[in-house]
Amino acid sequence: xxxxxxxxxxxxxxxxxxxxxxxxxxxxxxxxYDFCRTVDNIADDEGDVNIKKNxxxxxxxxxxxxxxxxxxxxxMWDLINxxxxxxxxxxxxxxxxxxxxxxxxxxxxxxxxxxYSYRVAGTVGLMMAKIxxxxxxxxxxxxxxLGIAMQLTNISRDVIEDSxxxxxxxxxxxxxxxxxxxxxxxxxxxxxxxxxxxPFSCRFSILVARRVYRKIxxxxxxxxxxxxxxxxxxxxVSNVGKIIQTILSVFDLIKLSFMKSQEHxxxxxxxxxxxxxxxxxxI
Numbered sequence: 001x002x003x004x005x006x007x008x009x010x011x012x013x014x015x016x017x018x019x020x021x022x023x024x025x026x027x028x029x030x031x032x033y034d035f036c037r038t039v040d041n042i043a044d045d046e047g048d049v050n051i052k053k054n055x056x057x058x059x060x061x062x063x064x065x066x067x068x069x070x071x072x073x074x075x076m077w078d079l080i081n082x083x084x085x086x087x088x089x090x091x092x093x094x095x096x097x098x099x100x101x102x103x104x105x106x107x108x109x110x111x112x113x114x115x116y117s118y119r120v121a122g123t124v125g126l127m128m129a130k131i132x133x134x135x136x137x138x139x140x141x142x143x144x145x146l147g148i149a150m151q152l153t154n155i156s157r158d159v160i161e162d163s164x165x166x167x168x169x170x171x172x173x174x175x176x177x178x179x180x181x182x183x184x185x186x187x188x189x190x191x192x193x194x195x196x197x198x199p200f201s202c203r204f205s206i207l208v209a210r211r212v213y214r215k216i217x218x219x220x221x222x223x224x225x226x227x228x229x230x231x232x233x234x235x236x237v238s239n240v241g242k243i244i245q246t247i248l249s250v251f252d253l254i255k256l257s258f259m260k261s262q263e264h265x266x267x268x269x270x271x272x273x274x275x276x277x278x279x280x281x282x283i
Contacts, residue, residue, distance in 0.1 A: 020205040113170070
């Protein structure tokens with residue numbers, strides 16, 4: 001395992017959960033995250049928007065042309081070939097990042113927020129599920145839900161930081177933040193039962209990631225108003241908090257063993273996304 005990778009540098013919560021994955025699976029998930037983070041960094045780096053657009057186009061062309069001189073691209077193509085990941089999912093991710101390459105980003109509807117969240121994070125959840133050898137269609141839909149839930153949590157946490165970049169995914173008020181987290185909770189709930197479809201050796205790690213990330217939203221709600229939220233800086237879960245959520249995930253694992261499979265719960269929201277993106281083609 002490399003001493004440094006994007007998963008360990010940028011994604012502390014995911015890396016914590018990754019500790020519970022078999023090493024071989026962790027390395028595959030890390031390769032996926034390295035690719036997604038590389039794409040995301042193109043949009044998030046400082047600099048002229050047009051230069052970043054050109055950088056994204058260059059990386060996209062290198063990816064499509066299978067430039068294996070770039071190890072991140074080579075490892076991603078290995079995942080695509082080994083786990084039958086549709087290129088449409090990758091293109092959705094590129095589209096989501098390209099959306100951010102504007103002088104001002106503004107989302108004005110729930111539908112657009114869901115589509116954006118699917119593109120930049122639901123895609124990652126879907127690809128992760130494929131790497132974990134999930135086959136059930138409802139479970140793959142639920143993997144998209146978990147990605148969307150986490151992205152809505154990110155958006156709710158980063159309102160101040162995003163506004164400094166002239167990005168307004170939601171309104172800058174605490175009521176909207178709470179509403180967004182309420183929607184995120186619905187997606188966290190719909191992701192739960194289908195985690196049973198993940199091979200047992202990987203199941204606990206996903207439960208931990210789900211709990212730790214959801215806890216960020218709980219900590220935001222505790223701020224009670226926008227002034228407290230604004231003065232808190234980037235809200236995260238402490239190591240002690242992660243340990244507590246990890247212990248609670250043991251009870252989730254037990255609960256899950258007694259649950260029966262259920263129908264996908266977020267059909268209405270997926271229909272909204274399907275107005276623009278055919279999710280069945282990706283699943």
